Amino acid sequence: xxxxxxxxxxxxxxxxxxxxxxxxxxxxxxxxxxxxxxxxxxxxxxxxxxxxxxxxxxxxxxxxxxxxxxxxxxxxxxxxxxxxxxxxxxxxxxxxxxxxxxxxxxxxxxxxxxxxxxxxxxxxxxxxxxxxxxxxxxxxxxxxxxxxxxxxxxxxxxxxxxxxxxxxxxxxxxxxxxxxxxxxxxxxxxxxxxxxxxxxxxxxxxxxxxxxxxxxxxxxxxxxxxxxxxxxxxxxxxxxxxxxxxxxxxxxxxxxxxxxxxxxxxxxxxxxxxxxxxxxxxxxxxxxxxxxxxxxxxxxxxxxxxxxxxxxxxxxxxxxxxxxxxxxxxxxxxxxxxxxxxxxxxxxxxxxxxxxx
Numbered sequence: 001x002x003x004x005x006x007x008x009x010x011x012x013x014x015x016x017x018x019x020x021x022x023x024x025x026x027x028x029x030x031x032x033x034x035x036x037x038x039x040x041x042x043x044x045x046x047x048x049x050x051x052x053x054x055x056x057x058x059x060x061x062x063x064x065x066x067x068x069x070x071x072x073x074x075x076x077x078x079x080x081x082x083x084x085x086x087x088x089x090x091x092x093x094x095x096x097x098x099x100x101x102x103x104x105x106x107x108x109x110x111x112x113x114x115x116x117x118x119x120x121x122x123x124x125x126x127x128x129x130x131x132x133x134x135x136x137x138x139x140x141x142x143x144x145x146x147x148x149x150x151x152x153x154x155x156x157x158x159x160x161x162x163x164x165x166x167x168x169x170x171x172x173x174x175x176x177x178x179x180x181x182x183x184x185x186x187x188x189x190x191x192x193x194x195x196x197x198x199x200x201x202x203x204x205x206x207x208x209x210x211x212x213x214x215x216x217x218x219x220x221x222x223x224x225x226x227x228x229x230x231x232x233x234x235x236x237x238x239x240x241x242x243x244x245x246x247x248x249x250x251x252x253x254x255x256x257x258x259x260x261x262x263x264x265x266x267x268x269x270x271x272x273x274x275x276x277x278x279x280x281x282x283x284x285x286x287x288x289x290x291x292x293x294x295x296x297x298x299x300x301x302x303x304x305x306x307x308x309x310x311x312x313x314x315x316x317x318x319x320x321x322x323x324x325x326x327x328x329x330x331x332x333x334x335x336x337x338x339x340x341x342x343x344x345x346x347x348x349x350x351x352x353x354x355x356x357x
Contacts, residue, residue, distance in 0.1 A: 001017070001018060001019075001020055001131060001132040001133050002015055002016070002017060002055065002131065002132045002336055002337075003015070003016050003017075003018045003023055003044075003055055003113060003128070003131040003132070003266065004016075004055065004129070004130035004131065004336060004339045005018075005052050005053055005054070005055055005113070005115065006044075006045045006053060006054045006055070007057055008032070009045065009046050009047060009050055009096040010045075010046050012340045012343075013045070013056070013130070013339055013340055013343070014338065015039040015113065015339070016116065018113055018114060018116075019114055019130075020133055020135070021112045021113055021114075021134075021135040022135070023066055023067070023068050024068050024134055024144065025068040025069050025070040025071075026068055026070050026071060026137055026138050026139075027068045027071070027123050027135050027136065027137060027138070028064055028066075028067050028068070028071055028074055028135070028136055028137075028140075028141055028206060029064070029065045029067070029133060029134075029135050030060070030062040030063065030064055030065065030080060030082060030133060030134050030135075030136060030141065030145055031062050031063050031064075031065050031132070032060050032061075032062045032115060032129050032131060032132060032133055032134060033060075033062045033063065033134050033150040033154075034060065034061045034062075034149075034150035034153070034154035034355050034357045035057045035059065035060040035061075035129035035130060035355065035356045036059050036060075036149045036154045036155050036157070036158065036159065036186070036353050036354070036355050036356075037339075037342045037343065037346055037353070037354045037355070037356065038054075038059070038158060038159050038185070038186055038187070038254070038278060038346070038353065039185065039187075039252075039275070039276065039346065040058060040084070040124075040125075040158060040276055041056040041057065041058065041130075041343070041346075042346050042347065043253070043276050043278060044056060044124050044127075044250050045343070047129045047278075047280075049279070052119070052121065052122070053115060053119060053121040053192075054121055054124060054196065055112070055113050055121050055122070055123045055124065055128035055131060056120060056124045056128070056130045057112070057123075057124060057125075057128055057129030057130035057134075057356075058082075058084045058124045058125035058127045058128075058129060058157070059081075059082065059083065059084060059127070059154055059156070059157025059158035059159070060081075060082045060127060060129035060134070060154050060157060060185055061079070061080070061081055061082075061150045061151075061153040061154040061157075061293075062079075062080060062082070062133075062134075062150075062297070063077065063078070063079055063080070064076050064077060064078045064079075064080055064141075065133070066175050067138070068213060071138045071142070072138070073138045073142075073143070074138065074141055074143045075344060076117065078111075078143040079127040079143065079144055079145070080141040080143050080144065081139050081141065081142050081143060081144055081153055081154075081156055081157050081308075082126045082127050082129060082134070082136055082140050082157055082164075083140055083141070083142070083156075083157040083158070083161070083303075083308045083312075084127070084157060084158040084303060085099070085100045085102070085105070085161070085303035085306065085308055085315060086099075086102045086104040086105055086126065086139035086140045086308075087099035087100075087102050087104075087139055087190065087192075087307060087308045087309050088102050088103065089139075089236070090106045090137040091103040091104070095306065098263020098307075099308065100132045100302045100303040100304075100306060100307065100309045101310065102139060103301065104137055104139040105126075105138075107257070109122040109125075109126070110126075112128055112134075112135060113128065113131075118156065121212070122157060122341055123135075123136070124138050126152045126156075127140065129356075130339055130356065131336075132336065133277030135254070137218070138323045142308050142309060142312045144312065144313075144316060146316050146320060147228060147320075148316065148319055148320065148326065149327075150172065150292070150357065151330050151333060151355045151357055152326035152327060152329075152330065153320065153326075154355055155186065155326055155329055155330070155355070156312060156315055156316070156326075156352055158185070158303075159185075159186035159187045159190055159302050159353065160190045160315060160324075160326065160329070161190075161303060161306040161308070161310050161311060161312070161315060162187050162190065162274060162301070162303055162304040162306070162309060163186070163187040163188065163189065163191040163192075163193070163194060163199045163251065163274070164190045164191070164193060164194035164197070164199075164304060164306075164315060164318075164324065165194070165301070165302060165303065165304020165305050165306035165311065166187075166190075166191055166194065166249060166272050166274050166301040166305070167179070167190075167191050167193075167194025167195045167198055167240070167244070167247075167249075167304075168194050168197065168198060168304075169304055169306060170261075170272055170299060170301040170304060170305040170310075171247050171249070171270055171272045171299075171301075173194070173195050173198040173199075173200050173246075173247055174198065174199070175198065175199030175200070175201075175323075176199065176200070176238075177195070177198070177199075177200045177202075177246040178201065178202040178203075178240045178245045178246045178247070179191075179195040179199065179200045179202065179203045179204065179245055179246065179247045179248075179249070180204040180206065180232075180236045180245040180247070180249070180261075180265075181194075181195075181203070181204065181205055181206060181216075181221075181248075181249045181251060181253035182206045182207075182232075182248070182249065182250045182251060182252060182257050182260060182261055182264070183206070183207060183250065183251035183257070183275060184205045184207035184209070184213065184215070184216045184221075184224075185207075185212065185250075185251070185331065185349070185352060185353075186329060186352050186353040187251040187274055187275070188205070188207070188212075188216070188249070188252075189212075189215060189216060189219045189248045189329055190329075191251060192205060192216055192219045192220050192221050193219050193220055193324055193325065194219065195247070196219070196220030197318065197323055197324065200220050200247075201222075202223070202239055202240060202245075203220055203221045203222050203223070203238050204221065204222070204223045204224075204235075204245065205221035205223070205224045205225065205278075205354055206224075206225045206227055206232050206236075207224070207225075207227075207244065207271070208226060208227055208228060208349075209320060209349045209350075210226075211350065211351065212349070212352065213225075213226065215299040215328065215352055218325075218328055219328065219329075220324065224284075225238055231307055232260065232264065233260065233263045233264055236264050240266065241267040242269070243265075243266050243267060244264055244265050244266035244267075245265055245266060246265075246266060246269050246270070247265070247269065247272065248261040248262070248264040248265040248269065248272070249261065249272045249273075249274060250271075250272075250273050250274060250275055251274045251275050253275030253276045253278060254275070254276040254277075254278070255277065255282055255283065255284045255285070256274075257309040258271075258275075258284050259284070259285070259286060261273065262286055262290075262291075262296065262298065263294050266317075267294045267295055267296065268295040268297075269294065269296055269297070270296070270297045270299065271296055271297065271298045271299070272299055272300075272301050273298070273299070273300050273301065274300075274301050286298075294346065316320075328352075329352045329353050329357070330352075330353055330355050331350075331351030331353055331354065332345060332351050332355070333355055333357050334354060334356055335356065336356055336357075337343075339356060342354040342356065
C-alpha cells in the first residue's frame with residue numbers, strides 16, 4: 001500500500017509501497033478515506049531533534065477492514081473517525097472525564113511500518129493517516145453514523161475538536177463574552193466557531209493572512225485584525241471598552257504570541273494556549289508582577305479538552321444542523337501523491353485546511 005514517509009526533518013516526504021502493518025489483539029485496520037493536514041504534522045516532520053523516520057497524519061475518516069481478537073468498540077464495515085486523542089474508557093483519566101490524557105496515549109509512537117531499508121517507522125500520534133490504510137489501537141477510533149462527507153469528518157479528529165473544544169470545554173466561553181484569537185488556520189477557525197456557538201458577542205480574529213482573515217469573518221468573527229496594521233493589543237482593547245478580551249486564545253504555538261495572548265486578556269480574563277511549540281525546549285516568559293496582580297488565568301488546552309466518545313457525536317450533530325460549518329474549512333482537496341504540495345500550502349499559510357482524499 002502507498003505510505004508517505006518522512007525520513008529526515010525539513011525534507012519532502014517519500015511515497016513508499018509498504019506492507020500493511022500487522023494487526024495486534026487491540027488493533028483496528030482502517031482503509032483511509034480522507035486525512036487532514038495540519039501544523040502538528042508540519043511541526044513533527046520538521047522537528048530537528050527527531051532521529052527516526054515517521055509516517056505523518058493524525059486525523060482521518062475511513063472504514064474498518066479488520067479488527068484484532070480483543071477489539072470490542074468497532075467491527076469490520078464500520079465508518080470511523082481516528083483521533084489524535086485516544087480514549088480507552090477504562091483508565092483513571094477516562095473514568096474521571098479526562099480522556100484527553102488517556103493512558104493509551106503512551107503507546108502512540110510505537111513502530112508500525114516496516115520500511116524498505118529494514119527500519120521501522122512510528123505512526124504520528126498512533127495514526128499515520130498519510131497512507132492508504134492504517135493500523136491503530138481501538139482507543140483511537142470512534143464509530144460514527146452520519147451522511148457528512150469524509151473530507152469534513154476528517155477535520156474533527158484534531159483541529160476542529162481542539163479549537164471548538166478549547167472554546168466550549170476548556171475556556172467555557174459564555175454568551176455575551178468577548179474573545180480574541182491569535183492564528184486563524186484550522187484550529188483558530190474552530191475556536192472562532194466554538195466561540196460563536198457559545199454566544200460570544202465580540203470575536204476578534206488576528207492573522208497576517210488576508211485569506212484567513214476573510215475566512216474568519218465567514219466563520220463567525222465580528223472583527224479581523226492584521227497584526228502588521230497596528231498593535232493587536234491596542235486594537236482589541238479599542239473593541240472591548242479599553243479592558244481587553246474576556247478570553248484570549250493562542251493557536252500558533254510561538255512563545256512571543258503566547259505573551260501577546262496574555263496581554264490581550266483583560267484583568268481576571270482567561271488565556272488559553274493551544275498551539276504546538278516548534279521545539280521541546282521552547283520556553284514561555286511572562287512579567288511576574290502582571291501575572292500575579294492582574295488575576296489572569298493561564299491554561300493549556302490538550303485536544304480542546306475533548307472527550308472523543310462524548311464529543312465526536314456532539315460535534316457531528318452541530319455540523320448536521322449547520323451550527324458548525326465544516327465545509328468552508330476544506331480549502332483544498334488533494335491525492336496522496338500530492339502530499340508534499342499540501343505541506344507546502346501549509347508552510348505558506350495558504351487556505352484553512354488541505355485534505356487528502
